[in-house]
Amino acid sequence: MEFVIITGMSGAGKSQAMKAMEDMGYYCMDNLPPTLLPKFAELCHQSKRNIDKVAVVVDIRGGIFFEDLFKGLEELNEEGIKYSILFLDALDQVLIKRYKELRRPHPLNPKGGILNGILEERKLLEEVKKKADFVIDTSKLTIGMLKEEIYKIFFEGLELRKLTISIVSFGFKHGMLLDADLVFDVRFIPNPYYVPELKDFTGEDEDVKRYVFHWDQTNIFMDKLMDMLEFLIPYYIKEGKTQLIIGIGCTGGKHRSVAIANEIEKRLKENEHRAIVSHRDYKLA
Structure with a gap:
């Protein structure tokens, strides 16, 4: 039974x-x-x-x-x-x-x-x-x-x-994501906040996403991050972990972290992982 x-x-x-x-x-x-x-x-x-x-x-x-x-x-x-x-x-x-x-x-x-x-x-x-x-x-x-x-x-x-992967975007100015297993700071990417026509949009809008992924450092970071996650996931499963929480943080949690978190979810699902994305602060920034 x-x-x-x-x-x-x-x-x-x-x-x-x-x-x-x-x-x-x-x-x-x-x-x-x-x-x-x-x-x-x-x-x-x-x-x-x-x-x-x-x-x-x-x-x-x-x-x-x-x-x-x-x-x-x-x-x-x-x-x-x-x-x-x-x-x-x-x-x-x-x-x-x-x-x-x-x-x-x-x-x-x-x-x-x-x-x-x-x-x-x-x-x-x-x-x-x-x-x-x-x-x-x-x-x-x-x-x-x-x-x-x-x-x-x-x-x-x-x-x-065996494993649910939760990707959560957040803004450091609103406080650290306390329950994350892994946290990545993406403030090294140029900030769309300082582009007047992008300031009021979020990382879920195509124009902001294009801006974030326009930079070489963004794409190199994504490739290296996904390589690391694919390396780690089997070991987390082997140790019996059932949920992995990945925090992606930028200044306000509205632009860069949202776009990056969405892309991580997309790539994980393409590799047949159970992934769910959520955005903690994008309405507060």
Whole structure:
């Protein structure tokens, strides 16, 4: 029996992930208390309905029960039930926007600020995320794209499902990207900010992209960076890493870092890696 535990940040898309897995033939259960994980797995295994694919959502809506998650996972191991953990995440500003659009309070801070609830939840889920077999950053994913990512993980080859690569552009003047595994400073590239006709655009606009990649140092840097990533990725996979976060920083996070991050995602996907790009600061610069 394939047993998948879906967890992660509130607002990151766990309900949509469960619907996607239901469409793919999984028997799904939402908001299952962690202490019931072993019993639920046993019931599914013994069912006369021949349930061989199960997905359950476990998250902080379970209140104090969520603290029992690791105990539940231990019992699954003791009973020889194999499981995998799918962790859904998103950038803080994306989660805040989603809560505001839905006009919902954060479950950990229903009467306070949304950000405080998000930060508290991140702290609670830190160890769970480390144990996750698969991590999906949904910051820039539509529902269809999320479904496609889940399909790649659970239906395609093992090599495709082993590592999610998140490329995040940011501006140093807005603060360092704290959760990055690798950070590259692209401020050595001439800055489109000082070109009057480009100043108000972003690295997602073709004119800015052409300017950034007009310079030899940009293209040499890209070739060397991709060579290094292709060298490192197999070793990260070998060590069991499930998510690699690459930070690309420029001054404001609006022009150079955005164009470079988009190009990295494009080249990684061409080489059949699971890559997702997001831009932390391009609306702030």
